[in-house]
Structure formats: C-alpha cells, structure tokens
Amino acid sequence: MAKDRLTPQQNELTRNGAFHLNKDNMLVTSNDEFLLGYKVDPKTDQVTSYEAEPIEVRAEYGVPEATQNVELGANLPASAEENDPTLFNFNDETTYDRATSVTVTDSKGQSYKMTTYYLKSSNPATPNTWNAFYTLTDGQGEKPLNIEAGDTTAANGHVGHSITFKNDGTFNQVNGGAPVKTVDFATAGIDMNDADPAQAINMKLGTHTSFAAPFEITKLDEDGAMPGFLTKVDFDEAGNVLGTYSNGKNVNLGRVALVRVANEQGLDKKGGTQWDSTSASGEKIWGESNKGSFGTVNNGTLEQSNIDMTQELVDLISAQRNFQANSRALDVHNQLQQNILQIR
Template sequence: MGFATALSGLKAASTSLQVTGNNIANSQTTGFKESRAEFADVYASSIGGVSKTQPGSGVKVTEVAQQFNQGNIESTQNSLDLAVSGNGFFVLADTVNLPDKNNPNAPVDPSVPSAYTRNGAFQLDSSGNVVNDKGQYLLAFAANGTTAAEGFSVGVFRPLTIDTAQGLPNATENINMKLNINAAAAVPPTAAFDPTDPLSYNNTTSVTTYDIQGNAHIASTYYVKTATANEWDAYLFLDDFGITTGGPAVPPGGAPPSTVVTPVNTPGTPMKLAFTSTGVLDTVNAVPATKVDFGAIDLSDIDPNISVDPMAFDLDFFGTTQFATPFSVNGLDQDGLPAGNLTGIDVDATGVVFARYSNGGSKALGQVALARFPSNQALAKLGDTSWATTSTSGAPIFGAAGDNNFGGIQSSALEGSNVDLSEQLVKLIIAQQAYQANSQTITTEKTLIQTILNA
C-alpha cells in the first residue's frame, strides 16, 4: 500500500512541476493566465466510513485551475493592439458573414462567437478585417450610424472591418458666427454697399464651406452700420455672389429657395441685425432669433461647371454682441467637410473604433464586443490563449467596455502574462522537494520489504 501512496505523490508532484513549468514557459505570452495545481487527499471508502486510524491512500489532482487576475499592461505602437483593464474577454469568431460586394445594402446575418481571449494583438487581413494571428475575426457591435452618438446594437455581432475607402464629404449645414461689432463705429462714408469698396462697409468675415460633393465655397459676410441706432446690415456672399435668404427661420432643408444674385459682387437683400441698448443681439430680420436659414442655393448659378445638389444651411449669430470695442471674431466655424483619405484608427476606452480621415472627419466603425462569465475558471481551455464556454461556466454576458461590470479597453497596449517568475521558481523548488521526498518513501518501503524477506 505504501508504494501506491508514494506513487500518487510522485504523480502529484510531477503534475505540479508540469504546471509550474508551463507557467514559466508562458511568462512572456500575451494574455496568458497562470495555472495552479490543486490537490485532494484520498481515503479508501468502506461501509463503516473512514476509521480514525486509517492512514490514507495518497493524493490526487482535482483541478488545474487558471487564475484570471490582471496582467501588466504594456504600451505598443500599434493602434490595433488592445488590452482589457478589468473584467471581460474579446469575442472571436472562426467564420463570419460579410456584406455582399455586389449588393452592399443587402442585410447581413449576425456572426456567431466561437472563442474568447484576453490576447488583444490584432492585425488587418487582406480584406481589411481585424483578426488575430490565427485568422480569427474580432467581433464588434454593429454601428447604428456613422457617429458614436447614434449608438450601437449590443448583441448584433459584425466582424470589425476597417474601411479604407475615402472619407465621404459632408455638405455644410450650419455656420456659427460669434462676433463683437463695434458700437462706436461710424456709418460708412459710401452710402451704396459694394463688396469691392472698403469704404462702403465696416467689417467682413469669411469661412470655407462645402457642397455635397466636397467642392469648396467661400462664404463671406459684410457688416454695414445703418443710420438706425443699434442696427446693422449683414450681406452674405458665396464665392463673391450675393445670396438673398428665401424665407423666415425654419430648418434649412425646409426653407424656401434662396436667390443667387448675379452678376458677381452684386449684393442681395441684407440680413437685419438689431441689438438691445445693452449691446445684446435682440432680433435677426425682425424675429427674436439668432439664426438665418438659407435654403436650396442653386450652385449652378455660381459655377456652371459643376452639377451638384443645392446647398442649404443656417447662419447662426448666437452670442454676437455690440460693444464699444474693436470688431472681433470670437467664434467662426462650419460643419462641412471635403473628401478625405484614411489616416488612422482610434479606439476609445469604451471600445468604439473610429476611422480618422485627412479631411478632419471621423466615422464610427463599430464597438468592440466584450464577454464575461459567471465562472471564468470553468471555461474550456482551447490553447492560443483562448477559451470556450462550457455547461458549468455559464452563458456569456455580452456588453461594452465600461458598462455593466466590464473593464475598460486601452488601445496601443497589450496585457502581458500574469505569471510572477519569482513565485514560480519557489514553487518549482517546493515541487522538486515533494518529488524527491516521495521517491524516498518508495526507497524506504523497498528497504523494509527486503529486510522482511531476508529475515
């Protein structure tokens, strides 16, 4: 019986050595989780139960349990390297459903997860899909639009694909001007306004706007103080053509068509800016609002060489004042964009992946999917630092980084192995001693048997 007990001890010590050696071997493996050999004592069963004097039958390995504590996060230079700080696994799929290139608008069935990993070393395949070194696809939640504000369909999996096509241009829809118009300015000496005559206006501003094809158009506004107290005329020109608004302040898409006044440098009907006696903007075109809407500007009247949908935008003077200080532009921007090329990929802490374009625009491509489980240790080990669900691990709970007990995602970083080499070397010594002690038990047992046989 002593031989069997010692043999079980040898097997247990050998398993401990194998587990420790595996930990040491994977001390530099990205996303690796160390294992721990767990043992239990063995007693021979009988109807009467285990007696108080029964010595036991040895030891057995009950489990080689992986420890899912956090590994160190190290920075890299690759924006597609991702690390989870906290709870959660990246979701992988061996095969995915991709859009039909001949019919890109056709519905695509969601992809099915097949494995889960903490190894965030991802790269692009030849089709622009984000994959790991085994060619498995990183799954993401489908974007509801082109911006993060439009949200994502959690649970609807799509392969994360980097769109390398040109960034689409955006037509200008809003121009925001925050100015201070000098209350002490005099009425211009030239009565008839002419954009080519600086003596006929007080000040001017310009901003580049874009049509739906990305063609640039210079929107210039001229400000003329009138003889009426606290009132100014503001003339809008687009590429030196005067523009007259088509109607009252309504959403630009629904505003009546605006008029392009020809020939070039011919002013249209001015906007009327009226200020209170305290210098605050009161009305625009006699309406208590700050916006003027220009709808359906026919660009063919400006440039007959282009054929493009009409422009429609609003001009907002919110925050404009009339104080006795020099004319100043405190804010001037518009929301249009020209066409652009892909310049980079950004991933934020919630896993939202943005394509960044040379035109200054960005597009939300998806949100990296994460999964967590009721029991991480019950996951099936697949190798290649990946795991699969089992009946005892519980069904995966999917979500986004930072939500519902999920950790955050760090881009351009990888989670290293959580193996502590110093600790493993100590365990190696202990396992070696246990192996030697069990070997000594066998040697002693052999000596006793020989003594009995030779008696």
C-alpha cells in the first residue's frame, strides 16, 4: 500500500484485501491508501517489471471499430421445407426457413442488427442448395442489404447468394465460388449519423453444414467494437485485476504486488492491519501470486481466525473462577481486619 500515488516507493504491507474504487478510479484500501501492482504484457500475460505502482481501473475501454468481417457458421437441416428464392421477402416468414442475427458497428461505434435469412432452394436443377439474404436494421427499421455480384435475386430486387453442399452434407461453396461482400451501407440507405458511408461487410461462411440435425449456430464472430463502460472489477488466483466492460471485453488491468520478508515477526505494526519492514524483518522481497514461495490470491474469501474458540472459552471460565477466588480472599482478609480492630 502507498499513501501517496506519486511516491509508491514509500509503502506498507497489509493482509486486508478489502479494496474499493475512489473518485479517481484507483483501487484503495478503507484508509484510502493505494493498492500497488505490476503492469502485465497483454500478449504474454507476463509481468513486464517488478516496479510496483498504483493500480488504476479505467472507467471506459476501447475505441469504435467498424465491422469489416463477419464469420458465420450454422447447420442447415437437410429435412427443411423447400422455398422459391425468387419469392423471398423478409417480412413474410413463410418465404424462408431459418434466420439469425448479429450486432455490427460502424466507425462511430453505433450498433445495428444484421440479420441472415436462410431458405432451402426448391429448384430441382440445384440440389443440396440453400440461399441466404441479409438485412440491416437502423433507427428507421429493417432494410435489405444486398450482396455485390450475388448469384440469387428475389423478385423484389433483394440480392443474396447460394450456399451449396456436397452429398454428405459438408460445405461445398458459396455464391458460385465468388466472395460474399455486401454493398456499402450508403448504397443500402442506412442512416449512419455521418459515420463512414463506405463501410461494407465481408461474409465468411465456410463452416456451414447441412446434416440431418436441427438448425444450430456453430460459429458467430465479428471484428467490430464499440466503447465499453466498466461494469465489474474482479481478481483471479494469479492476482490479476480484471475489468469487465459493457462491450463484452474483459481486460487485465494489472497484477497485485505481493511482498515477503525473511522474518515476519520482525515487522513493525503500523495500525489499521498494516505493517512495515524493519532491520529485524529484513528487506521487502517483491513478487507475484503463484510464483516461488509466494502464495495464491483468493478472491471473495475471508481469512479464517487462528483462535481456538473452545480453548479460549475454557481459559475464560478459568480466569473467571480465579477472579472469584481472589475476590473471596479479599473479602475474608477485610473481615479479619475488622475483627482485629474490634478486639482492640
């Protein structure tokens, strides 16, 4: 713990793990002293330096990133009812078999619901074929999102693409072997509030299957992002401070610094469950959870008392009886003194 966030070298030790966020989003104790920790490399999950510093929990995380790619996989049931793709209308649920949606974002972090509609083709010339159409929902409602050079067009002008499967139900190809990319959002008439109108989405669909099994989404991922606000702070057994944000991101904000000394009995008690090293205890040795002789950080637990309650109650009864015996002895002594005085 450090009393001043600018001078973490002047610190004390504590076993009290009750922390909270102050007005500056710093982790502090009940005495408003700053919890010290180490920076962690997000790629290797290793501490970059044992130079401890106060741990700051960011109130927001991430910058807006427009969705460029959506990876979607599903099992399309082989026994599904067939439909004519030229009659597709997303407002008429009888013209398609299944649908699923994913949230995509634009360059300002605004979100939209992108819906994929699937229908099994009724064309006998193209067996093992499904068709897919897409829509995007903005503040004005659901709108068609056409595919550039798509090989399937409905009578209403909505352009989609085909998905073909081999005889064993495994994936064959989409859109006749051509890439599946939507038209840009401006062409689709999406109300974007001055975000990048040239945004378009590449669809990656190679994990689709058509087995004799129910409809199931097997993969769903998109590479967009929106800013997130802090919703929870947690600790894991490695001592990592984990921030959870409203955009679904879990961020490692640092790792709690642990300290040991050669002689714990030589520590100087400072009060408030805090201690400091002395010449008798030896210098502070800095480390981290689960490394060497350092212990493990247990989140959400209380340290068990080291007092034997049964023995303490026995000792208390013994002390009470000793007190009563001594009190009785004093009473007898006083009585004897009174008797002697009366004899004189």
